[in-house]
Amino acid sequence: MIEIGGTSLDPGDPRLWAGAVALLLLFLLWRSVARSSRAVEPLARHIAALDGAVRALNDGQQQLHGGITHVSEAQAAAQARLAQSLEARLADVTRAMGDSLNSSAIRTARSLGELQQRLETIDRAQTKIEKLSGDVLGLQDILSNKQTRGAFGEIQLREIVTRALPPDVVTFQATLSNGTRADCLIQLPNPPGPIVIDAKFPLEPYEALRAARAPAEVVTAQRQMRAAVRAHMKAIAEKYVIEGETAEGALMFLPSEAVYAELHASFGDLVREGFGMRVWIVSPTTCMATLHTLRAVLKDARLRAEANTIRRELGLLHKDAERLAARVANLDRHFGQAQKDIEEIKISAERTQVRARRLEAIDFAETPPERAAIVELPRSREG
Numbered sequence: 001m002i003e004i005g006g007t008s009l010d011p012g013d014p015r016l017w018a019g020a021v022a023l024l025l026l027f028l029l030w031r032s033v034a035r036s037s038r039a040v041e042p043l044a045r046h047i048a049a050l051d052g053a054v055r056a057l058n059d060g061q062q063q064l065h066g067g068i069t070h071v072s073e074a075q076a077a078a079q080a081r082l083a084q085s086l087e088a089r090l091a092d093v094t095r096a097m098g099d100s101l102n103s104s105a106i107r108t109a110r111s112l113g114e115l116q117q118r119l120e121t122i123d124r125a126q127t128k129i130e131k132l133s134g135d136v137l138g139l140q141d142i143l144s145n146k147q148t149r150g151a152f153g154e155i156q157l158r159e160i161v162t163r164a165l166p167p168d169v170v171t172f173q174a175t176l177s178n179g180t181r182a183d184c185l186i187q188l189p190n191p192p193g194p195i196v197i198d199a200k201f202p203l204e205p206y207e208a209l210r211a212a213r214a215p216a217e218v219v220t221a222q223r224q225m226r227a228a229v230r231a232h233m234k235a236i237a238e239k240y241v242i243e244g245e246t247a248e249g250a251l252m253f254l255p256s257e258a259v260y261a262e263l264h265a266s267f268g269d270l271v272r273e274g275f276g277m278r279v280w281i282v283s284p285t286t287c288m289a290t291l292h293t294l295r296a297v298l299k300d301a302r303l304r305a306e307a308n309t310i311r312r313e314l315g316l317l318h319k320d321a322e323r324l325a326a327r328v329a330n331l332d333r334h335f336g337q338a339q340k341d342i343e344e345i346k347i348s349a350e351r352t353q354v355r356a357r358r359l360e361a362i363d364f365a366e367t368p369p370e371r372a373a374i375v376e377l378p379r380s381r382e383g
Contacts (some may be wrong), residue, residue, distance in 0.1 A: 027210070085367050090344070099229065153199030154172075154199050156185050157253050157255070158172060161184055161197070164292055169186060169298060170185070170187075172184055182198060183199050185246075188297060188301075189297075189305075191247075192249075195247040196247075197250070197282075198240060200236075201254065202225065202229055204330075225262075225267065229263065230270065233274045233277050236252050237250070241279075250278070251282050252281045252282070252297035259283075294303055371383045
């Protein structure tokens, strides 16, 4: 039994345990409150410090807001200036681009104009080339026919001869005493006498020679070429070299420099054989040079033929010069006499002036005898 406050309680009594529990709870509560009071003080200090930090943070936030506002205003002003600068630069770029586009357009138009002119030139050249191609084809057609080829050589020979020699010494298609007709006959004085130029064109043998590739083909083409040229030279020597009528030789005109060069390059013996036949092969170039030499011969012959006339005219010219010299001497003598007469006339005029001045000085009112004697004029040389 337990006595509390004069009351006896049984240890198993629930009230005893309830009171004990209540006391225990009160003790724990007091202890907890004591601990809480001790723990609240740092928390209060921490809350106070936290409040100060919050206020400082608020002040910093306000300052940050002001700075952000200032930065925003500065950025806005900078953006405005940048926008103005960009607009100005964009205007400059637009203007420069416009000028560049205009100049590019002008250059492009000029280039297109030049290109158009060049294209027109090319078109004209193409037209000329096409015409030339047609002419070449026509020339090939002409050269493929022996008759037309002969006419081509004669026309080229006529053109060269008419440019080099006067027309009065040239006869085309002249008929000789043996009945043959020469392409061209040049009237040279004796010696050497009239000389014949005949046009020949061995085109087929030359083309065969140029087309030959195998050694056998080359030999055959050379044989044909040699035979054709020899036949032409022999015909010229027999027909156009007539003793007492023509010169001792004749000219064989080849209207192709290529054929002429091939003969001298590969057929030198044939050319020398022509010298033996007194037939000289000429090309358009060498024919022009030969004709100029013949022109000099003609000029020299004409000078010799006119030598007597020139001598007679020189004698007459000498007499005329002597007569002119005599007449010039007479004229000079007359001029000398006239000069002398003019000098005497000047002397007479001066004396007349002197006499006139003396007469003006005489006082006819009072003339003493001695003054009159002084005034007496001297007699002139003429009396």
